[in-house]
Amino acid sequence: MKIFTRKRVVLAISLLIISGVGFTYFSSPRKDKLEEPKYRTALVEQGNITQTVTASGTLNPVALINVGSQVSGTVIELNADFNDRVKKGQVLLKLDPTIFNAQIKQSMASVASAEASKKLAIANYERNLKLVAQNYVSGVTLEQSKREVDVADANHKLASAQLDRVRADLENSIIRSPIDGVIIKRTIDLGQTVAASFQTPNLFQIARDLTKMQIDTSVSEADVGALKTGLPARFVVDAYPDREFDASLRQFRLAATVLQNVVTYNVVLDVDNKDELLKPGMTAQVRLVVGSRQNVLRIPTAALRFKLSDKDIAEKEKKEKKASKQASASESAAVVASKPEPEDDIGFRSKNEITRSFKVYKLDSKNEAQPVDIKIGISNFRYTEVLSGDLKLADKVIIRSLEKLAADN
8 A cells, every 4th residue: 555655656746747847848938949030031142233314305306497587477378387398498488578579669769869869979070070170160179079979879889788688578578498307387377467576486397307306304413423425225105105215315415404403404315216106295204224234243222221120229239238248348348448440430431432332231040130231333223233241142131121011001
């Protein structure tokens, strides 16, 4: 009986020990268990990057001529309309010549009167010249007759000039095309009166050649440093949304445009429009290729914008303080007493060294965010080139916090 009781006691004690050990094992936190991932990441990889500058512009003919009138009158003949192809010297319209013909007749009469006065003055001068030689008239009379000849000659020249002017007005009443081209715009109709009193009215707009066009764009001042003549570009227009057209940068104009403190520059691109699909006035969405790299180390551009939240910073500082307490006092003193090297102080760096320097975060083996300083090359909205830094292929860089993503949803 005593043996049986002793066995029961030993068995009960063993069960208690096993239960305690099991409870302690399963209830205690696993130190080697990794934390759940808190970030969305992307791999560092090798690939191609193309950097572009985007702009919006308007398609225009390379040469656009405004045809006006120097004289006033009523349109009695209209020989050109929208989209007509015209040749240089072709008559576009005629103004009523009645007034001009009357002015010509009046001027011709003035010329004839001036000629008669001039002949009379010359005859008087020649007669007085003979009389002076015979001492019948004085020298003063001869001088007066010479002056009359000069005045008559001047009046004749003035009348002739007025005749030339009214003849030119008659010629200008016939509006001709100054170039070979296509009429883009017409602002006059048959029977309408053209008034050219204060400024020259624009009657027609003629494009020289629609197979060669240009795009006038406005580029931000932040992007003009990468522009140079001959850069390739591609653009789309709303009329052909499924097709891209080629262009090239022809001219960067130095005159800046400032609108609400935003500075832009006009950039002109050449466009080959041999099919004449593109029309003047269309809006073009342009992409200028300013840089291209092949087979380089790249990361998502979103990684450059990621910043640790206040909560993550607090947890990181807490872990760093705990780790620092485990360091020896002498080592801590040595770290505090050490002075930073000049290159560690941003104040000693040149502008070129810091403008392309960024801090990104990568995940370590414990799924914790570790900051990495990198220098970048060209960039676009998807990828950024990594020139230097502690990043290698297959590293995981953080692009967004999953906690923030869950809060947004």
